[in-house]
Amino acid sequence: MLSSSQGKLVRNGEGKKSVIWLEGNIASGKTTCLEYFSKTSDIEVLTEPVSKWRNVQGCNPLGLMYQDPSRWGLTLQTYVQLTMLDRHVLPMASPIRMMERSIYSAKYIFVENLYKSGKMPEVDFAVLSEWFEWIVKNIAIPVDLIVYLQTSPQTCYERLKQRCREEEKVIPLEYIESIHNLYEDWLIHHKSFEVPAPVLVMPADHDLKKMLHQFEENREKILMANC
Numbered sequence: 001m002l003s004s005s006q007g008k009l010v011r012n013g014e015g016k017k018s019v020i021w022l023e024g025n026i027a028s029g030k031t032t033c034l035e036y037f038s039k040t041s042d043i044e045v046l047t048e049p050v051s052k053w054r055n056v057q058g059c060n061p062l063g064l065m066y067q068d069p070s071r072w073g074l075t076l077q078t079y080v081q082l083t084m085l086d087r088h089v090l091p092m093a094s095p096i097r098m099m100e101r102s103i104y105s106a107k108y109i110f111v112e113n114l115y116k117s118g119k120m121p122e123v124d125f126a127v128l129s130e131w132f133e134w135i136v137k138n139i140a141i142p143v144d145l146i147v148y149l150q151t152s153p154q155t156c157y158e159r160l161k162q163r164c165r166e167e168e169k170v171i172p173l174e175y176i177e178s179i180h181n182l183y184e185d186w187l188i189h190h191k192s193f194e195v196p197a198p199v200l201v202m203p204a205d206h207d208l209k210k211m212l213h214q215f216e217e218n219r220e221k222i223l224m225a226n227c
């Protein structure tokens with residue numbers, strides 16, 4: 001249930017619980033990492049609602065956006081903003097929540113990329129920005145730790161091609177490079193937007209075996225996020 005605290009809407013009784021956001025480029029390995037931690041008791045894992053972005057009442061805003069970003073970028077990102085907010089305010093079922101991306105990366109990375117690349121009209125950007133500012137001012141979006149899977153764009157491009165999601169077949173390497181640069185400016189160089197929690201950087205170009213080893217090595221740091 002939501003109640004009001006210091007002028008913001010907050011979820012009740014979740015002060016001691018911890019929330020971790022898993023951030024990284026497209027096909028950097030976020031879902032694979034979440035799958036690994038989902039086997040741990042006391043952790044609930046929330047994946048990105050991509051299936052909704054591919055099918056809202058029979059329409060596919062993700063596919064439309066990749067076909068014509070100038071026309072459909074606002075449509076997709078409005079729906080991403082809504083569905084991510086829905087994830088953030090969902091009552092916690094376990095003491096630890098790991099969630100894939102956030103309403104912040106939707107705005108600071110994906111909306112920013114559309115706008116900066118000239119594919120989002122100024123008025124669409126202004127409307128989305130005002131919505132975003134209203135949300136983060138009025139609704140508590142808890143986060144204790146951001147885990148950043150840091151990859152090279154080339155690695156993501158190869159994994160993306162291998163995953164072969166229909167809508168993403170049109171994505172060029174340059175798109176992945178732009179997303180990479182925005183993530184680095186935000187989470188590593190602190191050059192763009194405020195970072196709402198400490199960042200744990202995990203190099204993620206390695207093969208699966210080494211990644212699983214690295215997840216295990218970082219388990220304590222991740223599980224103790226709010227201590």
Ligand SMILES: Nc1ncnc2c1ncn2[C@@H]1O[C@H](COP(=O)(O)OP(=O)(O)O)[C@@H](O)[C@H]1O
Nearest residue numbers: 026027028029030031032159163206207208211
């Ligand atoms: N360390 C890795 N080495 C090689 N392939 C990987 C690795 N991690 C994930 N993959 C593969 O790359 C693709 C994208 O991974 P996924 O976890 O879905 O990324 P994301 O959720 O970040 O988009 C999938 O096909 C997955 O099996």
Ligand SMILES: O=c1ccn([C@H]2C[C@H](O)[C@@H](COP(=O)(O)O)O2)c(=O)[nH]1
Nearest residue numbers: 025026027048050080105106110168
């Ligand atoms: O705000 C957003 C968030 C994600 N997307 C796109 C990028 C990808 O094509 C999918 C999500 O894929 P991942 O494999 O989880 O990275 O959705 C977007 O356009 N806007």
